[in-house]
Amino acid sequence: MEWMIIANEPGKTYLMQGNEAIARGALEAGIRFAAAYPGSPSSEILAMLGHVAEKADIYAEWSTNETCALEACLGASFAKVRSLCIMKQNGVLTVGDALHSASLSGVRGGLVLVVADDPSAHSSTNEFDSRHQARAAAVPMLEPVNMQEAKDMVKWGYELSEQLQQLVMVRTVTRINHGRSSVTLGELPQEKPSPAVIGEWDRMVAINWFKDAQIAKLAQAQEIFEDSPFNWYKGPEDPDMIIVTCGTGWLYSSEAVESLGLKDTVGILKIGTTWPLPEKFIVKHLVKTKKVLVVEEVDPFLEQNIANIIAYHPELNIELSGRQGQKAIPRNGELNPDIVLNALTNLTGKTFARPETVVIPQEEAVALPPRELTFCAGCPHRASFFLLKQTLRIHEGQGVVMGDIGCYTMGGQRAGHFLYGFLCCMGGGINAAEGLGNLSRFGFDQPVVALAGDSTFFHSCLPGLVNAKYHDSNMLFVILDNSATAMTGFQPHPGIGLTAMGKAAEPVSIQKVVEAIGCQVTVADPFDIDGTTNTVYNLIKQPGLKVLILKQECATLAVRKREKPRVWVDQDLCRGDDCGCGRFCSRVWGCPGNIWDYEAGKAKIDEVVCVGCGVCATLCPAGAIKMEGGKADE
Amino acid sequence: MSRELVKDPLNIIICGVGGQGNILATELLASALVEKGYYATVGETYGASQRGGSVMSHVRISASTEYGVLIPLGQADIIVSFEPTDTLRVARDYANKSTLILTDSRPNYPLGVLIGEASYPSMDAIVAELEKLSGQVQVIEATNLAVEAGNSQAANILLMGALTALPSVPIDVADYNKVLEQRFSGKALELNLKVFKIGYEQIKQ
Known part of the structure; x- marks a missing residue:
């Protein structure tokens, strides 16, 4: 809730989302500037800062x-x-060069980089552990266990950043970003300092001359971390085992120790400063035990760095287990309370009385249809993928489609008729297509198509398009322009004409950019299935680089702006299974609004789900799908 | 007022399909609990799509301490669900013989059913299995009642009304109405207060 993050109520406790707590912590620290690219699970942070920018007297983009x-x-x-x-874990890979360079130049005003990791890749294509980047770039990193600590760490991160003159990373995970718990508010600064004058000899220059300074800053961070209130030990003085944990692992471990009745024999060492590790603090506690279990999200980062500490301290005689050691915790995937409980049960032999549960034998269990991800009802991507699939089928050659990152990544699955053969990273499709298209000189004659959304186009396709144009690759680049960064919650991008702070801006026209590069560009409406199928077919037949913009607004946004037309099936006209269409609307088209009325043996529209785009009405061979009403309300 | 809970932590799962308002309903519930002085934590699981995927929220309530955001398997005390097959999917993992289940009966057909590769099970079969897995099952026609009251989208708040009526849930109508009033105004508030009451009465009758 936006009002919470600017509420001037120090001491008041609210239920806050982790992302709200992070935004609040930054405001309590007196930030004046915030910048991000949207990516789940981090997107709400900048969205909220943008909305409160005027009241909080900050700039957000x-x-x-x-x-x-x-x-x-x-x-x-x-x-x-x-x-x-703010960015997600994939983002911290794209900024690698900037991050490693900035760590050499250092900073002047405090700079906190929040990186939201996504263990199990709930909303990502991978579960990269961003702590590797902090270590590789020699940047201090903090890792909160809950929403309160997320707020407090971000706030303290600014003091640390200015003390060290170094940027500071805060690593969160989906369960923190998208979880909610109680957060007690601190004070908001009354006044914010104005920008300082940059003097003749002030410098922020990234060059290897400053490597010694970079190393010294990390050593200074380590000294500070030795006494950090974000690190603590809870448990007996002579434990049989110590759990070393960070992030979500703290609460899961505490619950597991409690449930298994291990409070007198197992201690928990909670680390909030995960890079660099407070070595003396860790050795002081680990010397008390012979067994250590490391509980952490994604990679055995903490575990391997503890192994590193053990290697340099002969006084430690420890059997180390975790995601690597003893394979105590699965190597892949998100933590949960059961993983921690099971690991602890396996290592200690202790169990507890779980509530009585019933397992139904498979042959008696109801067969549940899986709930696959699909495009929303009325989504223009459904139309785009349908017509691309049709076109590539009509074409005598076997078309190859290179995907990209966004809602339309689902086009590689059933929702998009398994259209993709290739998927890499943001902006990866066009570059791979450029390479493949250049094989035509060696006889490669399959049509090559690359797809990208409008936000991805601006994010990372421009150098690729210049490259493809300059080398005249034999390919079709399709921009799926739905006027939104839809997947992450409709954040505006440079093509939209709106800033994060809700101000109007002059939109950058994708078409003009493409034309300025010198490409031949066609704009078509994916909802005009027949017309656009022909357009795509004709483009594919031409040699060289072609660009097609498929323009139709995201259905979820469109439905908010206009009165919804009513779409329904005239069951007197629907010929049911005698039609010969094979239940085209529900089976092939696959929109959640098109359902089958099993009693009548006819097609039906689920009017709760339907958004009234009416495309199915243009596709029904019997003309049984009708549409009426609806008007623009802008 | 006694702050003690019938069970501590009290574990509630709210589940359904993306777009049904699961996250908002959960946020309102947990806010009302925190306002009342309880520890409440929420863990939300949703896939990559805005709509159409399974969505599950875990709410953990305690009078004494903060719990992690996820409920261990087999330890949900209450499951509130907006979609019958998702109710069963969640119950298989999280229900035990004391779990109380409130579920809407309106299907939201997954892609496999739409294209005819899978069939959607009957409500009777779903309820029969739910009864084997849990302690008690109550079917509430939340979406249909919400449509009658004015808007299918309000089914989420209607089910929150039913949840609030359960004796083990330590908030009452006034607590939930307070958070509704904080966040809504005008017609939306009117509708939400109305469907909340309808949901509440589904249990109290």
């Missing part, structure tokens, strides 16, 4: 990509302004 965001924050930092940069 949805940057075109993560590198733009981080380097914009470095610019603010040069004038000693505190800034917050």
Whole structure:
């Protein structure tokens, strides 16, 4: 709730989402600048800061990509302004060069980089552990266990950043970002400092001359972390085992120790400063035991760095287990309370009385249809994928489609008729297509198609398009322009004409950008299935680079703006299974609004789900799907 | 007022399909609990799509301490669900013989059913299995009642009304209405207060 993050009520406790707590912590620290590229599970942070920007007297932007965001924050930092940069784990890979360079130049105004990791990749294509980037770039990293600590760590991160003159990373995970718990508010600063004058000899220059300074800053961080209130030990003085944990592992471990009645024999060492590790603090506690279980999200990062500490301390005689050691915890996937309970049961032999549960034998259990992800009702991507699939089928050659990252990533699954053969990262499709298209000189004659959404186009397709144009690759680049960064919650991008702070801006026209590069560009409506199928077919037949913009607004946004037309099936006209269409509307088209009326043996519209786009009405061979009413309300 | 809970932590799962308002309903419930001085934590699981995927929220309530955001398997005390097959999917993992289940009966057909590869089970079969897995099952026609009251989208708040009527849930109508009033106004508030009451009466009758 936006009002919570600017509520001037120190001491008041509210239920807050982790992302709200992070935004609040940054405001309590007195930031004036925030920049991010949307990515689940981090997107709410900048969205909220944008909405409160005027009241909080800050500037917030949805940057075109993560590198733009981080380097914009470095610019603010040069004038000693505190800034917050936010991204997901994939983002921290795209900013690698900027991050490693910034760590050499250091910062002036405090700069906190919040990185939201996504263990089990709930909303991602991978579960990269961003702590590797902190270690590789020699940047201090903090890792909160709950929403309160997320707020407090972000706030303290600014003091640390300015003390060290180094950026500070805060690593969260989905369960923190999208979880909610009680957060007690601190004070909001009354006044915020103005940008400092940048003097003749002030410098933020990233060059290897400063490597010694970078190393010294990390050593200084380690000294500070030795006494950090974010690190603590809870348990007996002579434990049989110590659980070393960070992030979500703290509460799961505490519950497991309690449930198994191990409070007198198992201690928990909770680490909030995960890079660099407070070595003396860790050794002081680990010397008490012979067994250590490390509980952490994603990779055995903490575990391997503890192994590193053990290697240099002969006084430690420890059997180490975790995601690596003893395979105590699965190597892959998100933690949960049962994983921690099972690991502890396996290591201690202790069990507890679980509530009585019933397991139904498979042959007696109801067969449940899986709930696959699919495009929303009325989504223009459904139409785009349908017509692309049709076109590539009509074409005598076997078309190859390179996907990209966004809602339309689902086009590689059933929702998009398994259209993709290739998927890499943001902006990966066009580059791979450029390479493949250039094989035509060696006789490769399959049509090559790359897809990207409008937000992805701005994020990372521009260099690829220039490359494909300059080398005249034999390919079709399709931009699925739904006027939204839909997958992450409709954040505006440079093509939209709106800023994160809700102000109007002059939109950057995708068509004009493409034309300025010198490409031949066609704009078509994916809802015009027949017309656009022909357009795509004709484009594929032409040699060289072609660009097609398929433009139709995201259905979830569109439905908010206009009165919904009513779409229904005239069951007198629907010929049911005698039609010969094979239940086209529900089986092939696959929109959640098109259902089958088993009693009547006819098609039906689920009017609760339908958004009234009416495309199915144009496709029904019997003309049984009708549409009426609806008007633009803008 | 006694703050003690019938069971501590009290574990509630609220589940359904993306777009049904699961996350908002959960946030309102947990806010009302925190306002009342309880520890409440919420863990939300949703897939990549805005709509159409399974969505599950875990709420853990305690009078004494903060719990992790996820409920261990087999330890849900109450399951509230907006979609019958998702009720069963969640119950198989999280229900035990004391679990109380409130479920809407309106199907939301997954892709496999739409294209005819899978069939959607009957409500009778679903309820029969739910009864084997749990302590008590109550079917509430939440979406249909919400449509009658004015908007299918309000089914989420209607089910929150039913949940609030359960004796083990330590908030009452006034507590929930307070958070509704904080967040809504005008017609939306009117509708939400109305469907909340309808849901509450489904249990109290």
